[in-house]
Amino acid sequence: MSGQDERMRRWRLVLGGGDADGTGCGLEGMDVRMDAALAAVYDDRDGRQGGLGASAPRVARWLGDIRTYFPATVVQVMQKDAIEKLNLTRLLLEPEMLEAVEPDVHLVGTLLALNKVMPDQARESARALVRKVVQELERRLAQKTRAAVTGALDRSARTHRPKRVADIDWDRTIRANLKNYLPEKNTVVPSRLVGYARRQRSVQREVVLCIDQSGSMAASVVYSSVFGAVLASMRSLKTSLVVFDTSVVDLTDQLHDPVELLFGTQLGGGTDINRAIAYSQGLITRPANSIFILISDLYEGGVRQEMLRRVAAMTEAGVQVIVLLALSDEGAPFYDHENAAALAAMGVPAFACTPDAFPDLMAAAIERRDIARWAERHVGTGA
Known part of the structure; x- marks a missing residue:
């Protein structure tokens, strides 16, 4: 594409199309979807207003689109403009909507993505809804997780x-x-x-959950926070939880309250897996009795070879390393196939795991079973 054509394309996206834009430029492929995402907020030609429809699922899809097509700084501006221009705050605060919409993990992801630009009143309502979802997940998953982990610890002893x-x-x-x-x-x-053997009252396993908080991992962040809180409640485990984008944040001290933990995350941004692994290595004091779980789509923005070297060093030291491409019910995830294959070559398979399968995965890790074989039987490997 020539420089002139590129300029006309950008002007077409800015002006929004129609007879008055004067560019005569058509759009194709991803540009069509970008234009639709912009039009939802900024298309007020001929007195018409942009709109996302009065439904949280449509808002969630739009948020996913803009994270895909625009850089993080632009996404933040568009979210703020959408809240102001389209009254999304009112939408997210309407009692009728909150009663009509079934709160789920995807809605929580939407609210967390809006967290940094959400007014205080909206944030309190969002917190209440997030707490409702988290409590339901805990009711569904906590007992199974504790039973699986306790049974595995007993069998290993x-x-x-x-x-x-x-x-x-x-x-x-x-x-x-x-x-x-x-x-x-x-x-x-x-x-x-x-x-x-004599039941040990001391910590028997160290568990480090290391979670990619890029926008595509929203559901995984929610489930990981709930599981982290459940594992942290067990005295036989020492559980740490780390989230990362290009920086690393240790949220272990918030594991007692997964809602506060979730509001401490910041969905979106770049990814530096190597830096996150480096920090996590410092949390492990007993490698032979440690489980390191990296939850990421493996799109590395940091130093790839250094990341792989660190994983190799952890496995050689005796750490049970597990890489989950997603921890959600969303089906097959998008991920970096090259990095997944490199990990698999080191004996660390990368695969997606559903929340219902995660307790059994933890049991397999505690008993030091073959995780690759477990994944083949239960979920199918990604690499």
């Missing part, structure tokens, strides 16, 4: 030399010795005991 009678698992001991059944005595002679 099994021993064939229990020190006390109280530590013997009689059910498993009997099943393991059925071949020693004596019919004349009507009894089983246990030649091998199965029991539990």
